[in-house]
Amino acid sequence: MKNLLLVAIALFTLNATAQNEKIKKSPTKKERINALKNQSPEDIATVKTAKLTKQLDLSEDQQKKVYAVLLEHTEKGQKNNIRRKEMITSEKKMSRAESKKEVMKQREVEMNAINSKLKAILNAKQYEIYEQTVRKNRKPNQKIMMKKN
Numbered sequence: 001m002k003n004l005l006l007v008a009i010a011l012f013t014l015n016a017t018a019q020n021e022k023i024k025k026s027p028t029k030k031e032r033i034n035a036l037k038n039q040s041p042e043d044i045a046t047v048k049t050a051k052l053t054k055q056l057d058l059s060e061d062q063q064k065k066v067y068a069v070l071l072e073h074t075e076k077g078q079k080n081n082i083r084r085k086e087m088i089t090s091e092k093k094m095s096r097a098e099s100k101k102e103v104m105k106q107r108e109v110e111m112n113a114i115n116s117k118l119k120a121i122l123n124a125k126q127y128e129i130y131e132q133t134v135r136k137n138r139k140p141n142q143k144i145m146m147k148k149n
Contacts, residue, residue, distance in 0.1 A: 045071040045073075048070050049066050055129065055130075056122065056126040056129055058122075066118065069117045069121070073114050077110070084099065084103065
């Protein structure tokens with residue numbers, strides 16, 4: 001009987017203390033996207049450059065060149081987002097499927113341009129690591145926008 005009482009008290013105490021601890025939630029995809037929307041292109045390019053520097057062990061010269069490429073890409077992306085929103089609200093509305101196809105074509109062209117620029121900046125080993133990272137981060141049902149050059 002004593003053992004049963006001790007087990008019940010232990011479970012009750014454990015349950016009570018477990019309820020008090022806050023559960024850390026990682027930000028959702030939507031929250032990460034909203035956080036990026038509020039940042040300037042320079043901030044986004046800086047963060048992405050720092051991430052690539054850590055992954056690929058970039059030199060100072062490579063960092064500057066990668067930053068320039070990413071800054072240009074980020075600025076273009078923000079302009080394209082504004083243009084897409086205008087197209088949706090304009091009199092000449094596109095259907096959801098048409099706009100999605102157009103967006104995918106634009107992204108593929110942009111990714112191919114970025115990849116070719118990064119290939120010129122990075123050495124073969126760094127580019128291979130970059131390629132693997134991009135492939136790993138893609139969802140299985142998404143097209144891989146890596147074009148073999």
